[in-house]
Amino acid sequence: MFKLPRPMAIGQLRFGGRLGWARGATGALIGVALAAVFGLSLPDAYHWPWIVAPIGASAVLVFAVPASPLAQPWSVLGGSMLSALVGLIIGHTIALPMLAAGLSVGIAIAVMTYTRCLHPPGGACAIVGTLAANAPDGGWLGLMLPLLLNVIALIGAGWLYNNLTGHAWPHIPVQAPPTPEIGWAGAYERADLDAVLEEWDEVLDVNRQDLDALFRAVERRVMRRWQDERTKR
Known part of the structure; x- marks a missing residue:
């Protein structure tokens, strides 16, 4: 008899538990669909893609693991936009595609780390930016404008949906209780x-x-x- 696999887990956080896969999947559906609507609202002359592929990866983080430091609003916005900008600049500067792609991701990681907005899909945004340098308008508006609208829509959907389903977003860290009384050998500082x-x-x-x-x-x-x-x- 066919049996469903056990829920996947990140650390000790099981998607089959309180943070269910259905909640994350539904949120991603809403967020990506809204991002697509925002992208399609642009006139054809002002967008290269109407939805940028890394948005799908961002949606996984925002709706499946909203407590992750990598999934917070500034990480999504800054990580996506700054990385795409880095990719565009490198794509216009370096003629060799293989070098440009690798360099754009490496610099994007450094920029995201320095600006405290590390976001894994930012690496993909950097590569998309490198490729977009060959677009008719050089990717400056054709990529950056739809990406901005996609990200804003995703963040708005993430804020509304996560909070309505019991997961404060931006994430509010749990306050640790006081240290146990002296005499308990297992206490730590x-x-x-x-x-x-x-x-x-x-x-x-x-x-x-x-x-x-x-x-x-x-x-x-x-x-x-x-x-x-x-x-x-």
Whole structure:
């Protein structure tokens, strides 16, 4: 008998749980459709594509993992627009397509990181920008204008839909509870978390405050079990 696969997960966040796949899929449908309507509202002379492909990837982040730092409004807007602009500039400057594509993505990552708007679909926007340099108008209006409308529509849909379905967007980090009383051996300080993150030297797709709140919740649960075990002795 055919069985459905288990829900996919990002870290410990299962799409089959509270953040269901149906909620994300419905939101993406609405967001991308609205982005398409906005793009098609432009006269033919002012757009190269009426919807830019990286919008689909942005929709996955905005509606499936709205708590991700990579899926916040400024990340979507800045990451998409700045990366496309970088791609256009490189496409007009470098004649060799292979070099231009690689260079545009590399510079886009640096720009997004510096401006605090890292957004994975921005890499695709950079390549689209490089290709758009060969468009009749050089891509300046034909790409940037429909992309801007697509992004604005997606952000508007994301803000309305996520908040209506119980997921604050922009994401509001969970406030960690107070540190347990002295004497509980499992307690840690936030400086410990920062030190471990520094040692790992990895970019995690989760907010620091959410990590802290998660660890505090685990800490309280372990503390209760520890206290229960001591009581039974």
